[in-house]
Amino acid sequence: MTDNATGIDTRPSRDNPVDADTITIHCDEEITPRLVIAIDIGTYGCLYALQWRSDYENANCLESIKFPTTWSSSGFFPRKTPCCILLKPDKSIAEFGYKAAFQFRKNESLPERKRPKDWKDWYFFRFVKMRLYNGEELTVDTPMEAANDKHLPAVEVLAKTIEYLKDEAINKLREDGYVYQEEVTKWVIPVPAIWNDSAKHVMQEAAEKAGINGKNLSIAFESECAALYCTKVPLEKMEFATGNNKRTNIAAPGQTLMIVHMRRDTVDITTVRINEDKTSQQVYKSSGCPWGCSKVNEKFEMFLVELIGAETVRTFVEKHVFDYQDLQMDFESRKREMKWSDDQIPIKLPDPLRQLWERAEGKDVDEILEEKACLGKIEFMTGRLFLEAKIIQRFVQSTIDGLLKYMNEEVFADMSNLSVNSIILVGGFAESSYVMQYVKDNLRSRNIPVMRPHLPDLAVLIGAVLFGQNEKIVTPMVLRHSYGIAMTMEFVPNKHKED
Template sequence: MMRGNDSTPHDPSSESGSRLASEKSNKLMVAAIDFGTTFSSWACSFRHDYEREPTKILVKEWNSGSSISSKAPTTALIRPDGETLDAFGYDAEDKYGKLAESDDHKDWYYFRRFKMSLFKDKSLTRKTTINDEMGKKLAAIKVISLVVSYMKDDLCEEVKLKIAGAILPEDMQWVLTVPAIWNDKARQLMREAAVQAGISNKQLLIALEPEAAALYCRHIPLELKEFDGTSSIVPLSPGTRYIVVDAGGGTVDITIHEILEDGNVKELYKATGGAWGGQEVDEAFNQFLIKIFGAPVLRKFKVEAMEDYLGLFREFELKKRKVSPNGKEDVTFSIPASLLEIFTESTDETMSEAINQTQFADNVRVIKGNKLRLDQSIMRGFFDRSLRSISYHLQTFHKDQEKYGISLALLVGGYAESPMLRNAIRESCSSWKVLVPDGASLTVLKGAVLYGHDQSDIVFRVARYTYGVHVVKAFIEGVHPKEELVVNDLGERLCRNVFDTFLTEGTLVRYDQILYKCTGCRPLLSKYDYVNIPIYASTKKDTKFITNECCFLLGKLKVTGLDTSIACSQRKVDVIITHKGTDLHVYATDTRSGRELDAFIDLLD
């Protein structure tokens, strides 16, 4: 807690508070990790290549056994000790399947698509656990750090094979991607997991996925393909306002940008979105299977025949990408013998009999005893919930053209390659030009590499919340509520629990802008060599007290290393909070000596 008369808020809109400077990296290489819900990968580029040809980026190639892919499933197989990553991606899927065949898998940890846990859990801590496919728990930060460590080591090994001489750790700038709609706690957990994985905090940047994708799109020709077969190149010129729809496996991130006269970018509206990604389509298919076979059968199938279970959903993953709004061909799935066996033993029914008791009786047929043939209407139906959510949300921005002035939509991410999603956006937002860049699934990853080379491209961002600190101020009769009145041991009448705003929700924040200054902050007790300043956030613009329902504790600004040899009254600290890129940054100095102190914002318990 701080005394209010010791703090000096800074006007966020003041130009004098900006210390914008070129943020181009001087590192020899930038390495980016796109940690996705469904798929992940890494990419990198050297500074000399970036300066000559920014889009010359090396992307990892993964061997799936039958083909080469630029991304691998976000799947981690951890040994029974809970400490050692044994395999990742396709290798993890294959090995776990073999372990399950011999019934040796029960003590192993097998995590798939676990990233969404960080989005759903609003009270993340360093002890937050996540469940593997069999319900066993491990700390989320441990699982993420093991995966990041694997990706880091894999990247470094491959780079060694491609160049003569080693790249030293201090010569590398690392970038980790996160959804723009994630809260501050989730971002910090990802950062700390990366640090645990061996990446220096000073050499780590967090890139917001839709921003990274938009950055890459500005470096490539954007071809607009019309329904009549014609195409044209659409430039992102100054004055253009566009919406970025980053549609991944888990979340759909939506941001709105405007290109300024100097070529830089201003965010026009805070990031929005939801859990409407491709995983929603997978869940609809899962519910379809439950209606036919029953939930107990599916659970037993997953436990006893994991390899077949994964194979069935891998087949669906491939076939859902080809579903189109006007498609007429039926889609056939091979049902694993293990599922049929469990189903027959559990129900004494045939698949045909089970289907005839559902709403799918007219649109799903059994072929050759072990295949399901689905009408295209059923396949399109799996997309309904996801597409409705996305379209409804986008229409908010489409309808108010006067306010947002959007002329085109950049559709990126793995889900962007679905014809169903493209068509849904074209139909619901008919006045927008919808652009899907080639290789849409890699735009975030490649854009993260570009962001690592130069972070100053986006010069204005919009605050998602109203931020403030917990202070005590002199009590003013008729202004402050009596229930907040306290009298200290000096007889001073004070108002407690005051929310002292330093950044208002919806405010444009310039890169590296000073948001708050606190001069003369003191420890609460004479024995303390540190200062803790509680930072709060609010969902409303006009928040007066931290006790308001709309207000929540974001974390604590901690300053350590104060000199305890001097009197507590002289042990004062000057603190500055700035907004740098995607995070709040803090600088602290000893008021008397001017010595820089260790300071950080801790959002996790």
């Protein structure tokens, strides 16, 4: 990419090196970085993205944000790799993502004589961020339990996760012929807006342990990043729920946007207004409710217990951990793909679970399902249970009903003096067009357009890159609490009056 004034390529490369000592850009000062790299550690998957400043300054700045395209994938979430990490006894990284899960499963299935001699001292962590949402205070000393009953401090596991993604991004730059220069690179890591200061400090500490200079690091709020991305998405790339008659330019000055970030355990809601200078300003405090998509997963697992039997499911979960996790991932994928027009939803039935089920009932699956007609229409074909769509839709509806109740009674009621122009759904659960339409239909009386961007699951990551390019584009947040400071100066004779 070229400098706008000179037409000369300003990116540091093997053929165009830049002496760091001559560069006046320092990211800890409020001066523009040449390169921004964002790392998003999601509940299930993680990813990095990067963008050069020269590309950001072009009209189509979203198109120039680059993601890795070579993750080894099983097809569940092809844009991301799972937050799984396998560590050797010395805490060095052995594998990451799908490869880590595969290697751990492979070694666990081998006879002891064929495993690495020190295998019992290895660590395997799956879905790292998910383990931070247990309601406990997160500190640098908080332990995290590995899948093989071992423990490490959570900050250390996070640091290794960030280290891997950081090194992947830097290696990608080098493969493309560019020289990574720390002095001119801004790193951004988004975190939930509802995290307390202690949890945010842990993420900061982990990033620095991973080798990121604290002066070059910004910890951003996921909701603000998502809002920033949404204001940059062209209107033609926003998908509207059926029945939306108003198609407004959401990035126009004066527009008030409610960003609903549909995460795993919670839903975070942030409301921003677009200012005349195109910056965004939060106009209502960020809030969250416990109506994330994990509620749907819980209802599905309760349904499995009712369909298959509590004892059979318990045995399956305890003795076939990875098959159970594959079942969870398959359901997660199907849930995100669900459409309003679906008649059936296929769910993988792992072979070990089928065998346990048939053994417990003394008959094959087809015969068992004939006796379970009261639970809805269910068929078994090609290793999958084909569930009547209404079964899963009920799980989703009860979860979204909880979210809508919270929005109506807690958010809209408290911000009655604000007029919201658009509701934008982001996050993995927002990938479901069924979810978007259900939200729209049940907020019809408010006459607010409901939409989602082209890549709702990447809204936070892309927004984090944009935030790194211009942190001033987001004005300070509305605090959840008020703070006051009282100070009393020591009396000094001949300086202060006695009264």
